[in-house]
Amino acid sequence: xxxxxxxxxxxxxxxxxxxxxxxxxxxLLAIGGAITTTPDMQRWVVGERGWLTDVQFTASVALAQxxxxxxxxxxxVIGYNVAGLAGVVATMAGxxxxxxxxxxxxxxxxxxxxxxxxxxxxxxxxxxxxxxxxLATGWVLTEPLRGYPATAGLVLVAVVAMLWTKxxxxxxxxxxxxxxxxxxxx
Amino acid sequence: xxxxxxxxxxxxxxTGLALQGFGGVLAVAQRELVERQRWLTREQFVxxxxxxxxxxxxxxxxxxxxxxxxxxxxxxxxxAVSGLLAVPLVVVLLLAALYGQxxxxxxxxxxxxxxxxxxxxxxxxxxxxxLPTLRGSPLGVxxxxxxxxxxxxxxxxxxWPMVWVVLxxxxxxxxxxxxxxxx
Numbered sequence: 001x002x003x004x005x006x007x008x009x010x011x012x013x014x015x016x017x018x019x020x021x022x023x024x025x026x027x028l029l030a031i032g033g034a035i036t037t038t039p040d041m042q043r044w045v046v047g048e049r050g051w052l053t054d055v056q057f058t059a060s061v062a063l064a065q066x067x068x069x070x071x072x073x074x075x076x077v078i079g080y081n082v083a084g085l086a087g088v089v090a091t092m093a094g095x096x097x098x099x100x101x102x103x104x105x106x107x108x109x110x111x112x113x114x115x116x117x118x119x120x121x122x123x124x125x126x127x128x129x130x131x132x133x134x135l136a137t138g139w140v141l142t143e144p145l146r147g148y149p150a151t152a153g154l155v156l157v158a159v160v161a162m163l164w165t166k167x168x169x170x171x172x173x174x175x176x177x178x179x180x181x182x183x184x185x186x
Numbered sequence: 187x188x189x190x191x192x193x194x195x196x197x198x199x200x201t202g203l204a205l206q207g208f209g210g211v212l213a214v215a216q217r218e219l220v221e222r223q224r225w226l227t228r229e230q231f232v233x234x235x236x237x238x239x240x241x242x243x244x245x246x247x248x249x250x251x252x253x254x255x256x257x258x259x260x261x262x263x264x265x266a267v268s269g270l271l272a273v274p275l276v277v278v279l280l281l282a283a284l285y286g287q288x289x290x291x292x293x294x295x296x297x298x299x300x301x302x303x304x305x306x307x308x309x310x311x312x313x314x315x316x317l318p319t320l321r322g323s324p325l326g327v328x329x330x331x332x333x334x335x336x337x338x339x340x341x342x343x344x345x346w347p348m349v350w351v352v353l354x355x356x357x358x359x360x361x362x363x364x365x366x367x368x369x
Contacts, residue, residue: 027242027243028242029242029349030242030243030244031239031240031241031242031348031349031352033239033243033244033245033348034243034244036347036348036349059285060282062298063278063281063282063285064278065209065210065302065305066208066209066298066301066302067208067274067277067278067281068204068205068206068207068208068274068277069204069205069207069211069270069271069273069274069275069277069278070204070207070210070211070244070246070247070270070271070274071210071211071244072244072246072247072271073271073274073275073278076275076278076279077278077279077282080279080282080283081282085279088275088279092271092275095243095244096243096244096247096267098242098243099241099242099243099244099247099248100243100247100248100251100263100267102241102242102243103238103241103242103243103248103251103252104251104252104255104260104263106237106241107237107241107251107252107255108255110237111256117364117367117368118364120324120363120367121324121360121361121363121364121367122360122363123233123236123237124323124324124325124363124367125324125325125356125359125360125361125362125363125364126236126237126239126240126352126356126359126360127232127233127236127319127320127323127330128320128323128325128330128331128333128334128337128359129236129239129333129334129337129351129352129355129356129359130232130235130236130239131232131313131316131317131320131334131337132333132334132335132336132337132338132340132341133239133337133341133348133351134212134309134310134312134313134316135310135313135334135337135338135342136337136338136340136341136342137210137306137309137341138306138307138309138310138313139306139310139338139342140341140342141209141302141303141305141306141309142302142303142306144299144302145299145302145303145306150300150303151303154300154303154304154307155303155304155306155307155310156307157304157307158303158304158305158306158307158308158310158311159307159310159311159314161311162213162217162307162308162311162312162315163311163314163315166221168206168217169206169207169208169213169214169217169308170206170208172304172307172308173208173209173301173304173305173308175300175304176297176300176301176302176303176304176305177297177298177300177301178297178300179300180296180297180298180299180300180301180303181293181294181296181297181300182296183292183293183296184296184300185296185299185300185303186296186299
């Protein structure tokens with residue numbers, strides 16, 4: 001039970017506070033999503049503090065990517081591996097409190113000025129970037145899998161299922177899991 | 187367009203979409219919020235995502251927060267965000283606790299790779315689906331298409347950090363939109 005609550009490395013209160021504060025800082029720098037701060041997170045948690053090894057860090061990110069739910073949950077897995085459930089509270093609260101507070105304030109300010117040229121130029125100007133970001137994300141996700149013919153097949157199946165059917169995305173995901181389990185992706 | 191009936195419904199729908207979101211929730215959010223619940227048009231979805239993306243923090247969490255706040259204020263924001271995070275958090279922590287045993291099985295590792303490939307396809311499909319919304323862009327279609335291309339190349343090929351893309355390309359794009367809108 002103690003390992004569950006406090007994790008393998010059992011941090012003291014001061015170290016937990018430092019963990020919380022560092023993630024608070026990263027939260028405000030996380031433009032484009034929490035995942036964009038992983039290089040700095042890795043530098044601090046692995047390099048500076050030595051709370052996780054490189055392998056543990058990468059595995060934490062990969063595990064959260066594979067599990068259902070928002071990618072930001074990799075922050076919770078890192079917290080858990082550093083300091084159990086107390087670590088989860090420190091990293092999740094640190095990552096979410098500053099950014100959500102800012103998002104709420106900014107969006108209410110913007111909503112009151114919806115029709116102004118400034119706000120319309122802001123959202124209208126950013127829309128093409130958002131679509132480009134989606135295309136780039138898709139491309140980057142295929143990176144570790146290039147060179148396997150099955151990869152292109154799975155990407156295509158997913159695109160077709162989403163564009164021309166009403167199927168839940170769970171079906172192509174299940175198909176991908178089966179293809180991968182048979183070892184057709186290395 | 188319909189609207190969520192209560193914060194409880196928001197919580198339920200966001201929990202449901204989060205649990206279907208392997209490798210990211212964006213594709214599922216588009217399908218659920220735009221196509222199934224009809225709470226947003228494609229245009230509103232892109233707009234919400236743009237705002238969620240340019241603000242610091244996880245895009246999808248920001249999106250849920252803004253969406254919930256729009257209908258039920260703070261209570262709605264909390265309902266949507268906790269729907270997105272609460273149950274998946276329990277799932278991912280259980281997996282983290284079991285990880286040692288799971289990762290050593292080759293079939294599990296293979297299945298994860300297969301799911302990764304499909305997740306890539308889902309995100310690409312989402313991009314293709316919202317592409318037609320650029321017809322209403324203040325930039326006009328050719329310029330907007332050029333910005334999509336420039337962003338994709340900058341992020342996927344040149345590997346610029348997101349901050350530089352938003353500051354660099356984003357400010358050019360916003361300035362152009364401003365100029366077109368105020369003509």
